[in-house]
Amino acid sequence: MSRLTDLIAQAKNKDPQMGADLEREFRALSSRLPFGLNFERHSPEAVELPLRSVRKGDKVRVLPPRGTVKKGDQRLWQVVALHRTQKKADLKLITRAEDETAETQTVDLADLVVVAEFRDTIYPGLISTGKVQRGGEKPFHTVINGENYHVLKALTYTHRGKVDAIYIDPPYNTGAKDWKYNNDYIEAEDSYRHSKWLAMMERRLQVAKVLLDPVGSVLIVTIDEKEYLRLGLLLEQTFEGAQITMVSSVINPKGTGRSGDFARTNEYIYFVRFGLMRVGTRSDQSDVGSEVSWETMRRRNLASVRGRRGKGACGPNQFYPIFVNEKNGAIVGRGDPLPPDTARDSIDPPSGCIAVFPVRPDGTEMNWEYTDTAFDQWWPQGFIRANGKKDEPQRYIIQHLPNKARQEIKTGTVQVEGTRGDGSVIAKYTAASSKTVTTQWEFTSHSAEHGGTGVLKALIPLRRFPYPKSLFAVEDALRLFIKDRAEAIVVDFFAGSGTTAHAVMRLNRQDGGSRQCISVTNNEVAAEEQNALREQGLRPGDAEWEKYGICDYITKPRVAAAITGRTPDGEQIKGDYKFTDEFPMAEGFDENAEFFTLTYEARSAVNHNLAYARIAPLLWLRAGAQGARIDKLPASGWAVADTYGLLTDIDAATPFVAAVSQAEGLRIAYIVTDDDRRFQAIAKRLPKGVESVRLYESYLTNFSFANGE
Structure with missing residues (x-):
């Protein structure tokens, strides 16, 4: 849109009526907001590369004189010729259309900075x-x-x-x-920020x-x-x-x-x-030394109402009486699960005991957290208890140690220090506990x-x-x-x-x-x-x-x-x-x-093995950034480091394959060749588990393919 507004302004200068018509249509179109996030992509984004030496064909900017704080010429120029001995470069202004009369100038190399646009392919x-x-x-x-x-x-x-x-x-x-965007700091007044x-x-x-x-x-x-x-x-x-x-x-x-x-x-x-x-x-360290929290054993969500069917409903064996001794408030056992059509007051508890069912204060019958068989597993271990008598339909609060706490007992985060008179465990945190993140x-x-x-x-x-x-x-x-x-x-x-x-x-x-x-x-x-x-x-x-x-x-x-x-x-x-x-x-x-520090290589230099010293760290990184690195082209035509090997002379493939086979922990074998047939032949001889990578074909192809702008 920023480019369109510039063009409309130019049109107004040449033909005010046409400019006004274009602006009206533009506003009508821009008011139609499609769904989703909409924004100007401001392509191409560009960045200055002050550490990169100038080459023929580069895009450059001319820097302002040293000592000035004013912003320099932001136009892009192309280097059409280099004069190394005079340390100068001939430049031609880059325009949007082919222009034979485009502005030219000759500038000192020291006064140029290379610019890379993000649609450019880099190596x-x-x-x-x-x-x-x-x-x-x-x-x-x-x-x-x-x-x-x-x-x-x-x-x-x-x-x-x-x-x-x-x-x-x-x-x-x-x-x-x-x-910064395109070498300019973004300020609050920028309407496109x-x-x-x-x-x-x-x-x-x-x-x-x-x-x-x-x-x-x-x-x-x-x-x-x-x-x-x-x-x-x-x-x-x-x-x-x-x-x-x-x-x-x-x-x-x-x-x-x-x-x-x-x-x-x-x-x-x-x-x-x-x-x-x-x-x-x-x-969470805050619980160390404190007792593990017990949770109520009566289920709470509406899907757990007794007799309900469908998604989230409980099974038939989760509504049963738990018998609590009225004298000491301890659980003494349980009764059989009741079918949905059987009233809970039909149960005759043992002498001196109360039959406790999972019932809300408003009388809604719920279900227990555990089936009858699960109760039989956890209650004898002291993981279920009665805690406090109440004047409500559910006469006692029934509590349990949840699965998380039981697992922490297994791992040692929680230790059982003893039992209470009712047989329930006294469990305390002795190490940091694990809590769900909110x-x-x-x-x-x-x-x-x-x-x-x-x-x-x-x-x-x-x-x-x-x-x-x-x-x-x-x-x-x-x-x-x-x-x-x-x-x-x-x-x-x-x-x-x-x-x-x-x-x-x-x-x-x-x-x-x-x-x-x-x-x-x-x-x-x-x-x-x-x-x-x-x-x-x-x-x-x-x-x-x-x-x-x-x-x-x-x-x-x-x-x-x-x-x-x-x-x-x-x-x-x-x-x-x-x-x-x-x-x-x-x-x-x-x-x-x-x-x-990132460098920018010429494709031809890479292809002819002239940029190996700068490519070498990438090969090492790809192999895991571990151990020694092969920083120089090996005189013998091959070399093996801790995690990768390099073959630069395919006539030396036999000793290279032998060395790779004997090496432990080798992940990648880089093979420099333009001959895909010979590359495949060598790759087949490598040990199982060693990745074969063809240089520099894989490198050059990766960056040509990755450049999707």
Whole structure:
């Protein structure tokens, strides 16, 4: 629509009557609202790549002079020729229509920045920028500095259908310059800011969908009131058939003060579940030392009325008398189940006893929770009791220990310390109990102030980051789904301060797991700091600029500090972790992490084995990001690492196959060849369970296919 309004304005200038007619018809059409979420997709979205060297054929922008804070020329130019010796490039203005007279100019290479539109096919690579190793043979967590849409595209080659959980905390679109679209910060006055936000999110969610395991996985998205309604509709449209639940979570009990408005205390969390993924339970320490709660044994719902038939109705053996001794209030046994047409007052109880039936105070006859045979199983064990005489149709309250409590006795969470005079057990919690999770969360550990800002200050003192998530809130959300998945793969493509990776490390420490997290973030410098850097003559891409970017200044140092137990200055981290797992932060974690920057390769360079050094980390990631990596082309024509092998000379296939057959834990064999017949022949010789992947055909085809815009 934004493009149409521009064209109508142009038409008005040339022919006012035709322009007015077009505007009238346009308004009539735009007033017809179809069902569902409707928004401008603002295609194409584009991103500047300051670290990418300029090549012939690239789309570029001309940067403003150093030292100025004014916005530069936003038009796109195409590089038609490079003059490397003079460090200049000949440019031609990109227009919507073929124009032989399009504007041209020659510009210094240093004054150009490459622009990638999201409809362009990319061929990604990775360059390692450092690592931290304390986890022995465990797989590596990875932090990738790059435009998250392009990194997600890269992950379609390495992790298609392999991801167990995605946790993201996207920009909340507050209008306070908290995110960029097409190199511009989005402000509150932008009338298209909601549709721009939706377009940005939709593109990334569509790629993320390809990464999630369809058999069982979860997408977790946090948001506040600015976009939660639109996000909910977008999730329903993007993930048709998924199970979607929204939880309200208190993150600031004091409330964010807003003059003349409600003080906001909460945010919202969407859980989008796929396949067989189920919600786990939440550990609760508050019950430790207290007695287990008994529940009434009389059923409550209307479907459980005596004699009722149909869906949810009880069986014929759940209406029977329970005999209670009037002197001591103890159960002494039961009678036979009564048919629906037999009155309960026809029962003659044993001497000194009362026959107790499941009857509401208004006289409605119900059914017991258990059949007669189930009663015979649980009452002798002390799991059913009478508790209190009443002047009502049901003379005694009959209670039972529910199945959950009985299971907790089996697992040791609850211990039986003895029995009462009536034979019922005295059972107490000796460990944290498991409770069903509700859709309203209010936990002290989820406070953004203490669990977010406080933790981050301890890890990387004096480095500011706005609104970090509570470490323990992210940990709790992930635990619900990957507690029993010790090798789960988690992705966060709005990684920010690196909280998700940190939470995954804590989960690993609690059960000895080997879960790994892939954190994706750009290296954007905060909006309020950019002008000061520009006034110093700096630009994106300069080392002095990049060191203040979110990835280099916050995410990477936070992940490294969490693992090592030391701040970026080498000091021991002060303070302790709280709640589920309490220990000094200075202990760190037995984990490995490696940091990468996304690169953009030329198709021809990939095809001719000239970009192998940047493709190598992707091959390692696809094989599990574990153990050694083959960073250089092997002189012998083949090499075998811990989890994968590489054959670059098919004439060396025999020793390669032999080495692969002897290796333990090998997952993938990469074979470089253009000859599909020979590839298939070698693949047939590989051991069962080793995936064969043809290079670079699989890589090039993946990104051509993935480029659906």
